[in-house]
Amino acid sequence: MQITVVGGGIVGCAAAWRLAQGGARVTVRDRGRIGGEASWAGAGMLAPGGEFGEDSRWGRLGVESLGMYPAFVAELEAASGLRIDFRVCRRVATQRRMGIRVEAMGSGRWWYPDEAVVNPRDVVAALRVAGQRLGVEFEEGVEVSTWEGDAVVWATGAWAPGGFPVKGHLIRYHLAPGSLPRIIRRGHFYVLQRATGETIAGADMEQVGFDRSLRAAAVEEIRAAVEAMVPELRGVPVEEAWNGFRPGSATGEPVVGRRGDSREWDAYGHFRNGILLAPVTARLLCDEILPSLGKG
Ligand SMILES: Cc1cc2nc3c(=O)[nH]c(=O)nc-3n(C[C@H](O)[C@H](O)[C@H](O)COP(=O)(O)OP(=O)(O)OC[C@H]3O[C@@H](n4cnc5c(N)ncnc54)[C@H](O)[C@@H]3O)c2cc1C
Secondary structure (H helix, E strand, C coil), X not given: CEEEEECCCHHHHHHHXXXXXXXXXXXXXXXXXXXXXXXXXXXXXXXXXXXXXXXXXXXXXXXXXXXHHHHHXXXXXXXHCCXXXXXXXXXXXXXXXXXXXXXXXXXCEEEEXXXXXXXXXXXXXXXXXXXXXXXXXXXXXXXXXXXXXXXXXXXXXXXXXXXXXXXXXXXXXXXXXXXXXXXXXXXCEEEEECCCCEEEEECCCECCCCCCCCCHHHHHHHHHHHHXXXXXXXXXXXXXXXXXXXXXXCCCCCEEEECCCCCEEEEXXXXXXXXXXXXXXXXXXXXXXXXXXXXC
């Protein structure tokens, strides 16, 4: 059974690893670098409490995927031999959302105790090695429009037909490691810290097509917003700024599933939550693809 995964972001790489575990021969083809687009740019907040406003299928899947993360990371570290910067860091809840565990912290305030942060670049690097150890082939610099084999997964992110890019900038400071143990968030602006002390802040949202230019006003807007939330950042230099393209979809929700009764599956449209949703998306794809090809 030969499966082609088009798109080597976190969604395609997670699917490839799980499909290979299920016994498939998998090739991942990316027209750029593996993990070189949104999955490189993303901050890595695993925070469904701040992302899904109502009780929806993808809201529930977001909570489920968050619950999958500790075991996913542990399994991936063991399978790849690589470390993944992952940390559960409960966050103050501004409101109670359905389906998400909250804990009282006194004075009428609440925590989301399960929310976490992960470095998505670590995850993709580990998925690549873990996949290779199971025989997954990764090809870079290969634009795919047609495919061969038993099945294909189109995990082409913002480039999916029917999808569109929503550009966002992030900026990076450096603080003492451990100085920011939680995600600090107000609206769409947030700050989180990696184990190294790299402190990542974002993010704006713009629909300007695939324009990769760095917009100084966006960087300034993020800087002002997060320095108002975290006074310790004032006067600390911004060491790096970058942007990426969140994969939008017409419905505002991920599109994950089979195209009719064809042997083609879509997996795109994860928008602001593709890092969070990668484990559950890989499971959904495996649950459909492997039985349909006589595995699983
Ligand atoms: C600024 C910013 C902050 C974010 N923060 C978070 C966050 O905190 N938490 C979270 O969960 N998510 C976050 N996200 C969203 C998350 O990064 C994305 O949802 C996720 O990375 C999407 O993964 P993907 O694999 O679908 O897409 P991508 O990583 O973009 O991968 C798609 C790949 O497909 C390839 N491709 C496209 N067309 C073709 C083709 N025809 N042939 C071959 N290859 C092709 C591309 O080269 C690309 O590598 C953020 C995104 C941005 C931009």
